[in-house]
Amino acid sequence: MTRALVGDDTAVKAGLETSRVHTIRSPQCTVEVVSDSGEGAQKCGQTFGAVSAKMGNGVWTVEIIPAEIQPPPRSPAGASGNRIRIGEDVVTNWGDRTNVCIAFNEQVLLARHLLDSIEDDAIILVENMWATHKDEDIRAEWAAVMEKLGTRNYRIIEVPMEEECLTIVDDPRKGKNMFVLGILCWMFDRDMEITRGQIAHAFRKKAPEVTQRNHDLLELGYSWADANLDVRIEVRPGLSAENTLVMNGNQAIAYGAVAAGMDLMAMYPITPATSVSHQLGEMFYKFGGVVHQAEDEIAAAGVAIGASYSGKVAFTITSGPGLALKTEFLGLSVMTEIPLVVVNVQRGGPSTGLPTKVEQSDLLAAMFGQPGDAPHVVMAPATIEECFHAMITARRIAETFRTLVIVMTDANLATGVQPFPRPTLDPAWQGSRPDMSPVPEGKPPYDWDEQTGLSRRFIPGTAGGMHTLTGLAHDENSRVAYASAVNQKSSTMRSRKMAVLHSTLRPPSVYGAESGDLLVVGWGSTKGAIEEAVDRAREEGLSAASVHLRFLSPLEPGLKAMFSRFKKVMTVEINYSDEPDMPYITDENRRRGQLAWLLRAQTLVDVDCWTRVLGEPLQPGAIHQVIRARISKGGVA
Amino acid sequence: MSISCCSLLTPVEDDREFTLDDYEGAPPRWCSGCGDHSVLTAAQRLLKDEQLKPEETVFVSGIGCSSRFPHYMNTYGFHGLHGRALPVATGVKLNRPDLNVFVVMGDGDCVSIGAGHWMHATRYNVDMVAMMLDNNIYGLTKMQTSPTTPQGYKSNTQPQGSWLPALNPLEATLGITNASFVAQTAEWIPAHLFATLQAAYRHRGFSFVRVLQRCPVFTEDIYLDAVRNPEMIDMLDHPDGVEVPDSLRQIYPNQLRHDPLNLSAARDFAADTSRIRLGVFFRDETLPRYEETRHLPLHTAEDKIRVLNEELDSYAV
Secondary structure, X not given: OOOOOOOOOOOOOOEOOOOOOEEEEOOEEEEEEEEOOOOOHHHHHHHHHHHHHHHOOEEEEEEEOOOOOOOOOOOHHHOEEEEEEEEOOOOOOOOOOEEEEEEOOHHHHHXXXXXXXXEEEEEEEEEOHHHHOOOHHHHHHHHHHHHHHOOOOOEEEEEOHHHHHOOOOOOHHHOHHHHHHHHHHHHOOOOHHHHHHHHHHHOOOOOHHHXXXXXXXXXXXXXXXXXXOOEXXXXXXXXXXXXXXEEEHHHHHHHHHHHOOOOEEEEOOOOOOOHHHHHHHHHHHHHOOEEEEOOOHHHHHHHHHHHHHOOOOOEEEEOHHHHXXXXXXXXXXXXXXXXXXXXXXXXXXXXXXXXXXXXXOOHHHHHHOOOOOOOOEEEOOOOHHHHHHHHHHHHXXXXXXXXXXXXXXEHHHHHOEEEEEOOOOOHHHHOOOOOOOOOOOOOOOOOOOOOOOXXXXXXXXXXXXXXXXXXXOEOOOOOEOOOHHHHHHHHHHHHHHHHHHXXXXXXXXXXXXXXXXXXXXXXXXXXXXXXXXHHHHHHOOOOEEEEEEOEEEOEOOOHHHHHOOEEEEEEEEOOOOOOOOOOOOOOOOOOOOHHHHHHHHHHOOOOEEEEOOOOOOOOHHHHHHHXXXXXXXXXXX | OOEOHHHHOOOOOOOOOOOHHHHEOOOOOOOOOOOHHHHHHHHHHHHHHHOOOHHHEEEEEOOOOHHHHHHHEOOEEEEOOOOOHHHHHHHHHHHOOOOEEEEEEEHHHHHHHOHHHHHHHHHHOOOEEEEEXXXXXXXXXXXXXXXXOOOOOOOXXXXXXXXXXXXXXXXXXXXXXXXXXXXXXXXXXXXXHHHHHHHHHHOOOEEEEEEEXXXXXXXXXXXXXXXXXXXXXXXXXXXXXXXXXXXXXXXXXXXXXXXXXXXXXXXXXXXXXXXXXXXEEEEOOOOOOHHHHHOOOEOOHHHHHHHHHHHHHOOEO
16 A cells, blocks of 8 residues: 555645645655756755754655766666655655656656656656757657656646756756755745755855855745745654754764774775765774775775774675675684674675665675684664664674674665764763783683683783684684694684673564564664554554564574464565465475574574565555555464 | 874883794794795794884784794784785784784785785885795695796696796786885895895885795795705895895805886896896885875874764754
8 A cells, every 4th residue: 555645634725825826734745856867866855855854854865876877868777866755753764655756857757657656646847848859859758758657647747947947057957956956845845044054064165156056046946836836745844853863874884983982994895885984084084093995895804804903893894795705804703703893785686786776685695604604793773873873882792702793784774864863972882992901821812711702802012912813723722723622612612602692682672562463573774664564554453563683693582482472473674585476486495585594493483574676675565565465364364 | 182002002011132932932833844934933033133022013924834924923923814914914004003014925825816915015005024935836735836836837736837927926016006115035045034024124114025935845846956056046235125144145146236226127127037036126115105194193082072073963953
């Protein structure tokens, strides 16, 4: 089920300035702004999102990114922009289909239509210069698209963007985005003072004329809309914007790393992880930290390990292909018990896959990708706020347990923008300086506590601590193992640490009732969509609940007991799984979602799954349908 | 208040005088007659002569026979991955410029699987000594062709003889932008080996030293003629590089005066493989060192919070 804007129960029709204009009130609304690359739809969408957050709306934005920097203009594959979902209350996901779509040409609009991204009764505003373009082919393309779109119930409004912008700027390609922002400000009654401030901030490094010109374009769009449009949408700001930050997940990772006291990050450019280094490159410089852009993914892991080995915990960021390249070093960090934090911003795979699109397909690779038995920690923040705090937790666990911690985010978290409460920074989050007091005579470099496997790390410079770490099997003195029992002992000690960490974790809480017909298990960025779907199912009287896991290795405690209270358990994930009714697929050979694999192995519960690899976040409406279907199929409802 | 890295170090009473014994780790397990023993001895002597504190010295290695080196030193050691010693060493030095860092690699380690890191570490010019112990063969995995195996030389993987001309590590290193120290020495000439390692240690920057090294098991014959006949060797002689030790001037009569600032002459010498040349080919201490260009004093936790709060202000609603 999708949520229509017009005709919604809460919609009210009321005259505003003139009887010509009617206002639709809605608890939430989704807007897409799409253009060719380089026309600034993203800046327009981001600014609209930020202004809405500042006014006290709930906001979630998702970038619409083509794979190339400058794809061919006027091509569906080149569509670039933003989806912005705003709400009266907190918004936790990108929603279903868009209610308003603003397109700079009909081809990028077609792209959204073909992806079934547009609500049937959506309001569409599209640049109309193409309808009368001097190039006959372009006019024909326009007509063909309009015919296709005509099969739907869209309300299409043509907007003379180019014509209007030319009254202010010579190159409308550089101005349409602010003109469109003006239209959006009128439609959603945005605070123009906040909007002007936001624009001034965005262009603060440019000449003052640039800000002025963009302000003029904003006003032009606003007054054009005022004179020509007849519909406004009211999404009342219901949140306090006090003490709130608005940022994307990669920014939250970067600032979380600083709050966690880390001051060396090594990386190699890879989408969609790279922008973490953009934040830190400027910021670390201010306090003496280092972002090292290494010659390759492997070297980035090596430099981070070398830095961690010689002092405070360092970290590296990457995405799937880079994680694969780093695996040998990750195994080494486990073997030598050098703390290391790796952030893996997942994208579509395998191989180069879908570099700019979301997927959750690296879970098993992150857990088991290293050669040999390499127990380590895998965490997955579920929101942008959690991205910030995950770095503090990851650093602390890495240090305390002398272990590798992989923090799994994804392209949805990385580029999505959401407001969250501003954290009060605590110096304790940064940890204490490494213990470099002289090592007592006879203390070995792996002085494993027999119960916990924990030991003190001897950092170069520490008197009396000289030893050689090795990736070879070794005893507590870090001597290469030549006796058969040594590897058994050291493997046990490394594994024990995971059990100890597990003993400190709290069981996750169920969203919804503690027992019932169906429990949906999720991890990572899907939390908001899953919980919204559960809400809709429960409103219908269905007995559904969900639980979201932040620790995948070790798995959070209490899952088996929790699962036993539900008739069915299933995961919802953005990775591939076979549908049970596909050709050749049997219960025996069916490949399931990655979390489902893990849960089945760890709990012996017959955990089902529903997964998609569409290169986009899951829609709450789609999950809602699945919940309905699974409950009725089992005859449990 | 800003804290420098060096203040991490716990002060140890510094009237200690280190002897060779202080640098000896586990007993070496290399084959008898292996050239690695000679390099180990030279390194221990260097640390003693320079009175380097064992706890402030790190030997980083890869995988292979020579990469067991750190185990046999009584310093901090990091015996990591095949081909990946240089990134680890770079991380150590970036984080802790106060430490003395030495890297020990084999030929397969450095110019085959780790070739990318070799090139970039040379360009980073981080202050460390990088020794490539070149025995022209994969030893630990039992006699496979390496990039430096002479053309035609038979191995288990190329039993008809190595198909291609050997890679020339000196010529390649001298072709990398920002290379600051490139030298060659031979483990069977201990006085020259020591003098070269000492010059490498004292050079501020990335000191690349190719050590010609005999493998008595697999490539015994490769350096045999050069060992027996000093006439085959040219010694590069210069006070800014390595001066031929007095003890060797009689034995090695071919001595070439070569100013190590002369890059084109260095490249010519390196490219000409008709002669074995030992000494410093190139040395320039004025080139930028990455860890210095990157290093700023670290701030306190409170300072970081201040900086972070300023940054977060721009995201405040």
